[in-house]
Amino acid sequence: MSASITPPFPAGASEPHAPAWNRQRHSPMPSHRYSDVFSRVDVPLGDHRRWPGRRLTAAPLWVPVDLRDGNQALAEPMSPQRKRRFFELMVAMGYKEIEVGYPSASQTDYDFVRLLAETDLAPDDVTIVVFTPARRDLIDRTAAAIRGIRNDVVIHLYTATAPIWRDVVLGRSRNELRELILGGGRDVLEAAGDLPNVRFEFSPEVFNQTEPDYVLEICDAMTSLWDASPDRPVILNLPATVEIATPNVYADQIEYMDRHLDRRDSVILSVHPHNDRGTGVACAELAMLAGAQRVEGCLFGNGERTGNVDLVTLALNLHTQGIDPMVDFSDIDGIRTTVEECNRIEVHPRHPYAGSLVHTAFSGTHQDAIRKGLAEHRSRATAEGRSESEIAWRVPYLPIDPADIGRGYEAVIRVNSQSGKGGIAHLLEAAHGIELTREEQVELALRVQQHADATGGEVTAAEVLGILRSHPARKAQPID
Template sequence: MTTTTPHDRADTTAVPHWNRQRPSGMPSHRYRAAHDRVELPLTERRWPTARLAQAPLWVPVDLRDGNQALPEPMSPASKRRFFELMVAMGYREIEVGYPSASQADFDFVRLLATERIAPDDTAIVVFTAARRDLIERTVAAIEGIPNPVVIHVYTATAPIWRDTVLRTTRETLTDLVLRAADDVLELAGDRPNVRFEFSPEVFNLAEPDFALDLCDRVTGRWEASPDRPVILNLPATVEIASPNVYADQIEYMHRNLTRRESVILSVHPHNDRGTGIACAELAVLAGAQRVEGCIFGNGERTGNVDIATLALNLHAQGVDPMIDFSDIDDIRRVVEECTGIAVHARHPYAGDLVYTAFSGTHQDAIGKGFAEHRERAEALGVDQRSIDWRVPYLPIDPADVGRSYEGVVRVNSQSGKGGVAFLLEQTTGIVLEPGERVAFARIVQAHAEKTGTELDGSTLARLYAEHLDSGR
């Protein structure tokens, strides 16, 4: 892989003296670059020229991975409410808990067995470490569930985990994983509704040859076939490298797995570097078919990958996300109430302010874009929602996710004549003449600067009545 060093860049003497960087004094020398920790086995790669043409299989892990990251884990009622939300959104595979780790998780899995709240075609995923007693407890939890069930077995595989946490060798760890694979096969292999999943945890920090060998051995033990594929989940458990590195790792596995046609290749990115979404998107380009994450990115440390953003990124590119986000405010409300964590106002697609413009230049462009969109629809004699969307500064139509247009333009002291006119028209139906726009914008700006507050539609209507209405 080619990297760029300061020596490859233009001569720094051309940089203005006030903008030349100075050493920060931070102890950066204590950390190793990702390229020193991760082997990059590809010499040529195909993912850079691939295109996202369809949605991957989505698996929300909010009830397990997300729940174990909460200061106060969800109550049984909250878990059930969250589960029912995910079913209503259209998820066909949902990770529901770690039944061998807590009684609460065990009881929730039993609830799914006894009350049958999951549709028949919704797969239930249960999570367990690679240890026989924990696998036994997991199998006991799923007893009687009629749905498809995925038993997800994991163990850490990276050198620092082997050396520091597990105090074991590659050979010993391989034996442990294969014993666990045999245990799963013995305890649940004869159940026609059960499928298997394996995660070499911290895959992104493990040696590629070791991860590949371990996965091939597991799929061999479980007799993976096209009719009964095995899920191999490759987690970026702690994100340590740029997304292209993860894509290379996924493509290496995709191209070298012995039983590739009998494997569903899955990824589970975290967001420690803030690039979990990019990692997931590039991983799908590199051959991944399935993505595990949380709806709004909840999870340990900086969180799991954000499925809502991933799905709506596809929507914005003309690809059906296969999950229903048409009422994103209701989805957000349920998630916030169940987790106790607020979604940020600038969160992609779901935040309160992501479709809102305060700046005059942005408002002017949005207002003109809406007008052009309306005129195109009228000229064609069709509904506005049936034609291509191309409004500046708005990647998607807010109506697609259940938002109204009322909050798209909001007025404060930074706003211009276009934004003021747009909001006045949206809230009162009053259309300002070109000559009125400048005069009224000055009145509004003076009021906003005097009060230091945002102005709503009723305030604009009052100011209009006081200053301009009598002149019409």
């Protein structure tokens, strides 16, 4: 269905039947040029979906693709030294399957795969993934790159399958593209099928915009061709290559495949969400509810356009639900520094969990709640005779204990003109061991706010102490 070429309402017009309290008006944005997802692809589950009633109870198999997909999105691709440093970081964190490159795309990628073949850089329990399009010469070069690798290896074959890609990019009908993909599958089998440590992965790129019956047909044909079995399972990776819908639609598409695939016990169902709508994390989480067992993504969400799904956020989201993410983030600042230096892209200060400001409160009401929550946490640990790191975490406004990821509490509360007495009292207690009565807190907070309004900036603990000392009538006492 094509989109209307005439806007249904002129700019500035009100929405018919809108309630009186909604005074919004139609914008001049040409939204009429676009069609919704339901006009572009069937979403077949209807009212029979099961995923909404499920809960996440375990981590999936994480597969970081920073060294291939993430690297392809960098203005300056990683040097061999940066690739190696990033790989060693991911191994140290506990990742057990890592996509290391696109060996037919560049000499650097080819050489890095050969480095893994010729050294002990990859521990025995780490599976190496390499990426190739369905083209014989590129498949042969990929197979040459992995020869001699002692680790388990996955050869990842991909081809775009969505109608617009078939029509505009590839110029092939459904049947013609099916034969091209199966031909690539046969080439992979011929090039590396004799290697006992090699398994296969297929990605119908732009899965989320492909007809469900067609992608199911191709995936079943590939698992049959590659003789998928429980002992040698095939990975079917179903990417949301370009996000076009709300996350529930992707979950419906994944559940449809989960329920209809042949040889389901011989398939590892994988997802690879992108973040074009800003909902990559939600897509991955709902896809896991819908049957996905494996998730491809990048640390901190690097990737083309708005990036791949962020594996850091996904893993720590599980951690905050009491689920072991099976990856170690206990030195989040060290991880962030390494990734920033390898990618040469800074992590945003408000990035979930890892940003420099994510555990910081400036608001007075937030500061008061956090201060009281931290005090209660310390008291409860003392009462239970246990370490603060062992007892249940329930501090308001902080969904995770900063100590879990290697951070202290110094920057949890910072003071500016928006801050209140609780935050100022916390700063004095934490930095100088000074405790104030409530009345003293109220009076000092007023003076600190006046100072902050006058300067327009943040107020340090030293400045707060100076303001306190400039009024010697205060009866502040050091904490015993």
